Amino acid sequence: MGTWLMARYHHPVYGFTPFLQLDSVYADLALPEIASAPVYVYRDTTGYDGQFYAQLALRPTLRDPALNSAIDNLPLRARRMLLSWVAWLSAAGDTDRIPNHYAWANVICWFIFAGLLLRLLPPVSIHHVVAVVGLLFSAGVLTSIRYALTDLPALILITAAILAHQRGRLGWGLGAMTAAVLTRETSVLAATPFLTKTILRNRITRSVIIIAPLVVWLLYVRMVAGTERQSLGNFDWPFFSLVKNARELFVLVSSQPSNLLHWSALGAWIGLVTQAGWILLHRDRQNPWWQVGASYVLLLVFLGWPTFAGFPSATTRILLPLHLAFNVMIAQSRRGLAILLLGNLSIGAGLFMMSDYASDTDESVSYTHLT
Numbered sequence: 001m002g003t004w005l006m007a008r009y010h011h012p013v014y015g016f017t018p019f020l021q022l023d024s025v026y027a028d029l030a031l032p033e034i035a036s037a038p039v040y041v042y043r044d045t046t047g048y049d050g051q052f053y054a055q056l057a058l059r060p061t062l063r064d065p066a067l068n069s070a071i072d073n074l075p076l077r078a079r080r081m082l083l084s085w086v087a088w089l090s091a092a093g094d095t096d097r098i099p100n101h102y103a104w105a106n107v108i109c110w111f112i113f114a115g116l117l118l119r120l121l122p123p124v125s126i127h128h129v130v131a132v133v134g135l136l137f138s139a140g141v142l143t144s145i146r147y148a149l150t151d152l153p154a155l156i157l158i159t160a161a162i163l164a165h166q167r168g169r170l171g172w173g174l175g176a177m178t179a180a181v182l183t184r185e186t187s188v189l190a191a192t193p194f195l196t197k198t199i200l201r202n203r204i205t206r207s208v209i210i211i212a213p214l215v216v217w218l219l220y221v222r223m224v225a226g227t228e229r230q231s232l233g234n235f236d237w238p239f240f241s242l243v244k245n246a247r248e249l250f251v252l253v254s255s256q257p258s259n260l261l262h263w264s265a266l267g268a269w270i271g272l273v274t275q276a277g278w279i280l281l282h283r284d285r286q287n288p289w290w291q292v293g294a295s296y297v298l299l300l301v302f303l304g305w306p307t308f309a310g311f312p313s314a315t316t317r318i319l320l321p322l323h324l325a326f327n328v329m330i331a332q333s334r335r336g337l338a339i340l341l342l343g344n345l346s347i348g349a350g351l352f353m354m355s356d357y358a359s360d361t362d363e364s365v366s367y368t369h370l371t
Contacts, residue, residue: 002114002136005354006107006145014040016103019148020054023047029069031055033095050148052077054102057084058095062224075228078221079214080150082182106145109152110136116159121331127340131331134344135324139268140317142350151317154184158321162288165193174209181214188214189295190321193288236304245269245308261311264348268316271345275319275326276300278339282329293325312349 009018018040027034027041034055052071056078059067067074087102114136121128135141144152157180164173177194180187191210195203249269252262279293296319307314316323323343330340 002110005142005351006110008354009146011040014038015100016107017099018042019103019106019146020050020099021045021048021147022051022054026051026070026072031058031064031066031070033058034070034099037096037099039099048147049077050103053080053084053148053150054087054099056081057087057091057098057102060085060088062221067225073228074225075221078225079218079228080182080184081217082179083150083153103148106148106152109156110141110145113141113152113156113159116156116163120159120163120328125331125334127331127334127337130337130340130344131327134340134347135327137347137350138316138320138323138344139312139346139349139353140320140323142353143312143314143317144320146353149317150184151320154180154187155320155324157183158187158190158292159324161190162193162292165288170194174206178210178213181210182217185214186299186318187321189299190292192291192295196291197286233306234304235302238301241303241305241308242273242300244305245313260348261352264352265311265313267345267347268313268349271343272300272315272319272322274339274343274345275322278326278330278336278343279322284329287329289325289328293322293329296322296325312346312353316346316349 010016011018020039021042022039023042023046026047055070062078071077083105087098087105091097091101117132117135121132123129141152157176161173161176161180164176174194177191188211194206246269249266253266256262276297279290279297284290300319303315307318326343330336
């Protein structure tokens with residue numbers, strides 16, 4: 001089913017570049033290679049972040065002044081460079097191929113993630129099957145694919161890092177975690193398992209290994225691209241935005257009970273709250289998956305309104321490590337099937353993301369290439 005959902009977006013000329021969500025406004029400001037390469041452009045919808053990360057892959061050193069107009073907030077986008085570097089390397093620097101290589105990245109990652117999950121949770125019980133399916137078709141994972149974002153690649157690296165840690169392969173685990181942080185900086189919250197049950201000197205050494213490459217890169221970004229224009233609006237008082245989002249969703253489903261889009265958004269909210277609540281109620285401080293989940297519960301508490309607003313809520317992808325930790329722990333316990341199902345209700349929103357559902361949001365899927 002996943003193959004079918006993604007294949008529907010493949011164009012015989014433009015490949016998977018519809019996933020980049022390049023809109024007509026930024027197409028006029030884009031790097032010249034975007035105009036010459038076969039890249040799909042949306043006429044009637046607002047674009048999304050994948051269009052910026054793809055252009056970073058065209059200029060991996062960030063030294064082209066044209067990036068300042070092509071990308072809405074260059075210092076912010078450039079923090080998450082690893083996937084763009086991979087696209088540049090895989091295309092051998094060929095600017096005609098780089099955009100499509102970047103667009104392919106999340107598609108390939110979906111299959112890699114499926115393989116990792118099947119190793120972690122082989123289909124030997126209904127709990128394992130629900131956990132694997134719930135993650136693969138979650139709103140967070142499918143949103144990352146649909147908009148060519150960095151969340152799914154970062155989640156794969158976090159998964160690989162924790163698996164390596166559990167198997168005593170410290171070097172591989174630290175390497176994967178370092179790569180995850182370069183893919184998406186919030187991945188640093190998943191590093192907790194590497195910093196527990198060891199002496200202070202080891203904690204300091206491991207922290208430096210995980211963080212130092214990102215710090216060096218951020219210093220470089222500041223030198224060549226300037227200071228980030230990002231406010232603190234993505235954070236707020238504890239629970240404020242979570243509760244505000246709940247009120248908004250209940251009003252929507254009450255006033256428009258036949259609108260499945262609103263119900264799917266409410267399901268995603270219920271899923272997040274279920275995951276967080278279960279992690280808090282089943283404390284297992286020695287379990288690395290619990291440590292990861294608890295770190296992201298703390299993040300959920302302080303997330304601000306911009307991360308909850310719109311459809312789908314960005315929280316579903318920002319908090320994918322929480323979803324992963326919840327699914328792994330409850331599936332391995334083989335208890336609480338009903339709770340496991342509740343925690344995976346974002347599947348509805350995920351399937352909406354990959355459908356041709358026509359909504360009145362800026363992220364609708366109606367597209368026409370400019371001529």
